[in-house]
Amino acid sequence: MTDQPTEQRPVLVVDFGAQYAQLIARRVREASVYSEIVPHTITAEEMRAKNPIGIVLSGGPSSVYEEGAPSLDEGILQLGVPTLGICYGFQVMARQLGGEVAHTGYREYGSTETTLRTDDENALLGGQPEHQIVWMSHGDSVAVAPEGFEVLASTATTPVAAFANDERGLYGVQWHPEVKHSQFGQTVIENFLHRAAGIPADWNSGNVIAEQVARIREQVGSARVISALSGGVDSAVSTALVQEAVGDQLTAVFVDHGLLREGEREQVQQDYVAATGVRLITIDAVDTFLDALAGVTDPEEKRKIIGREFIRAFEQAERDLIAEAAADGQPIKFLVQGTLYPDVVESGGGTGTANIKSHHNVGGLPEDLQFELVEPLRTLFKDEVRAIGRELGLPEAIVGRQPFPGPGLGIRIVGEVTRDRLALLRQADAIAREELTNAGLDQEIWQCPVVLLADVRSVGVQGDGRTYGHPIVLRPVSSEDAMTADWTRLPYDVLAKISNRITNEVAEVNRVVLDVTSKPPGTIEWE
Numbered sequence: 001m002t003d004q005p006t007e008q009r010p011v012l013v014v015d016f017g018a019q020y021a022q023l024i025a026r027r028v029r030e031a032s033v034y035s036e037i038v039p040h041t042i043t044a045e046e047m048r049a050k051n052p053i054g055i056v057l058s059g060g061p062s063s064v065y066e067e068g069a070p071s072l073d074e075g076i077l078q079l080g081v082p083t084l085g086i087c088y089g090f091q092v093m094a095r096q097l098g099g100e101v102a103h104t105g106y107r108e109y110g111s112t113e114t115t116l117r118t119d120d121e122n123a124l125l126g127g128q129p130e131h132q133i134v135w136m137s138h139g140d141s142v143a144v145a146p147e148g149f150e151v152l153a154s155t156a157t158t159p160v161a162a163f164a165n166d167e168r169g170l171y172g173v174q175w176h177p178e179v180k181h182s183q184f185g186q187t188v189i190e191n192f193l194h195r196a197a198g199i200p201a202d203w204n205s206g207n208v209i210a211e212q213v214a215r216i217r218e219q220v221g222s223a224r225v226i227s228a229l230s231g232g233v234d235s236a237v238s239t240a241l242v243q244e245a246v247g248d249q250l251t252a253v254f255v256d257h258g259l260l261r262e263g264e265r266e267q268v269q270q271d272y273v274a275a276t277g278v279r280l281i282t283i284d285a286v287d288t289f290l291d292a293l294a295g296v297t298d299p300e301e302k303r304k305i306i307g308r309e310f311i312r313a314f315e316q317a318e319r320d321l322i323a324e325a326a327a328d329g330q331p332i333k334f335l336v337q338g339t340l341y342p343d344v345v346e347s348g349g350g351t352g353t354a355n356i357k358s359h360h361n362v363g364g365l366p367e368d369l370q371f372e373l374v375e376p377l378r379t380l381f382k383d384e385v386r387a388i389g390r391e392l393g394l395p396e397a398i399v400g401r402q403p404f405p406g407p408g409l410g411i412r413i414v415g416e417v418t419r420d421r422l423a424l425l426r427q428a429d430a431i432a433r434e435e436l437t438n439a440g441l442d443q444e445i446w447q448c449p450v451v452l453l454a455d456v457r458s459v460g461v462q463g464d465g466r467t468y469g470h471p472i473v474l475r476p477v478s479s480e481d482a483m484t485a486d487w488t489r490l491p492y493d494v495l496a497k498i499s500n501r502i503t504n505e506v507a508e509v510n511r512v513v514l515d516v517t518s519k520p521p522g523t524i525e526w527e
């Protein structure tokens with residue numbers, strides 16, 4: 001079983017509506033095991049067809065004994081696949097196998113002291129400290145463990161905080177090992193994978209490349225393909241993968257939608273082509289995008305319009321290419337996008353997750369989409385994508401680049417997007433980027449959106465005269481994967497220099513402010 005390609009024997013994370021399902025998937029991959037998320041509605045048959053090497057049941061907001069609570073097909077725990085239940089998943093397992101789950105009147109939220117059984121024979125917790133701080137978030141508890149299960153941990157109020165049935169390969173913990181606040185959380189996950197389930201640590205970016213290249217070849221056959229290339233990391237890597245798979249059939253398409261930063265168009269046209277030799281065409285769609293955005297102030301509406309106009313631009317590219325290569329006159333069926341896992345989750349496309357914002361390439365796509373999408377990075381996080389890019393030999397200047405959202409400056413102008421406002425924001429953004437680079441801070445920050453509050457004005461005094469101008473917001477953030485972020489503590493002298501230059505050089509801006517909000521509660525972009 002273990003010499004099969006990793007993706008054909010994944011660890012499947014069953015999502016019960018958890019906030020942390022994607023975090024669990026990520027932690028499994030950090031243990032060098034490939035993982036994917038599936039909805040809790042999956043049947044045992046569908047599960048078997050996916051050939052999992054391990055299963056993790058996530059947490060969730062419901063109570064297992066409530067009517068209509070998300071359930072698990074009873075056949076799944078009978079498949080003989082090693083399974084770890086976490087929180088709600090632990091409770092589901094307990095109840096299904098004949099244990100008892102109840103609302104005991106005690107709740108545990110946050111850091112909680114736990115006592116564990118840590119003898120060496122115990123695959124899940126063996127070898128760890130006997131007392132540790134774990135992160136809990138529950139109101140229900142397992143009152144009685146199912147028959148045949150050993151109780152492995154307890155807290156002051158939760159007598160059954162972990163259990164195991166080694167023979168059947170079934171394990172559960174009440175706490176959240178996927179959260180960094182759980183002291184030995186990653187050890188628990190790795191013990192489950194490697195010791196309890198015997199899964200080798202063999203997943204890495206090299207596997208992904210081989211598998212994706214094969215999959216892309218199978219999907220597109222001999223058809224021609226266009227790839228949406230922005231110059232950013234994700235599309236650089238997805239394009240490079242497709243180039244590796246079906247090089248001759250590929251044309252990259254860059255859309256200039258008028259929402260780009262200074263110098264960006266030239267950068268893509270020169271740097272990317274120089275690095276990869278890909279065939280690139282540019283669609284000039286500035287007027288179409290800006291006309292479509294005229295008068296629009298609602299962020300979701302902006303995103304939907306931008307998503308739709310992107311697709312219209314790719315359709316234009318397709319027509320141009322067909323006209324050029326009239327020999328076969330066949331439509332181009334495939335569109336490659338550098339969609340990542342967080343784009344899907346935030347657009348509400350994860351299983352049971354809320355729609356936070358419609359990323360232009362997922363939730364913002366028009367309904368009448370004619371292309372079949374090729375999205376080789378759809379289950380990956382940014383740091384995984386960077387590793388793949390490096391493995392594919394893309395230069396550091398491309399894979400190390402800070403993210404820039406597809407809707408560009410369109411979602412960094414709070415208020416209506418106009419040409420004048422874009423010109424102003426472009427100038428402020430160029431100053432901030434130049435000073436951050438000069439200060440050697442590019443590697444320290446994840447990205448630094450520069451935002452124009454177009455509908456806000458404040459009074460200033462410049463050159464002895466009164467001004468009534470707009471504020472610019474600096475939003476430097478540090479992050480691991482854009483799912484959570486913290487504001488970056490930039491040196492005051494760098495902030496001072498940026499502020500000074502922007503207010504001096506950008507007409508109509510008389511104030512610069514710093515955003516000191518983490519994510520959550522704020523998202524990285526303002527819209």
Ligand SMILES: Nc1ncnc2c1ncn2[C@@H]1O[C@H](COP(=O)(O)OP(=O)(O)OP(=O)(O)O)[C@@H](O)[C@H]1O
Pocket residue numbers: 227228229230231232233234235236253254255256257336337338339343361401402403404405406407
């Ligand atoms: N100007 C553009 N022209 C063509 N395609 C684009 C453009 N902007 C975005 N896209 C497409 O939308 C996808 C998502 O954009 P996104 O900004 O998340 O990724 P990226 O630009 O490739 O990488 P990064 O996150 O590093 O900016 C891109 O991967 C690309 O396929």
Ligand SMILES: O=c1[nH]c(=O)c2[nH+]cn([C@@H]3O[C@H](COP(=O)(O)O)[C@@H](O)[C@H]3O)c2[nH]1
Pocket residue numbers: 303346357358359360361403404405406407447482519522523524525526
């Ligand atoms: O291609 C994209 N299309 C979008 O519609 C989009 N919205 C946000 N982002 C980028 O995603 C990351 C998370 O951003 P938020 O915290 O604002 O949701 C950050 O890196 C954002 O820059 C986008 N990228």
Ligand SMILES: NC(=O)CC[C@H](N)C(=O)O
Pocket residue numbers: 058059060061062063086087088089137138139140141
């Ligand atoms: N985080 C969880 O999975 C919580 C499980 C369940 N809702 C409880 O309160 O016990």
Ligand SMILES: [Mg+2]
Pocket residue numbers: 230232233403404405406
């Ligand atoms: Mg981008």
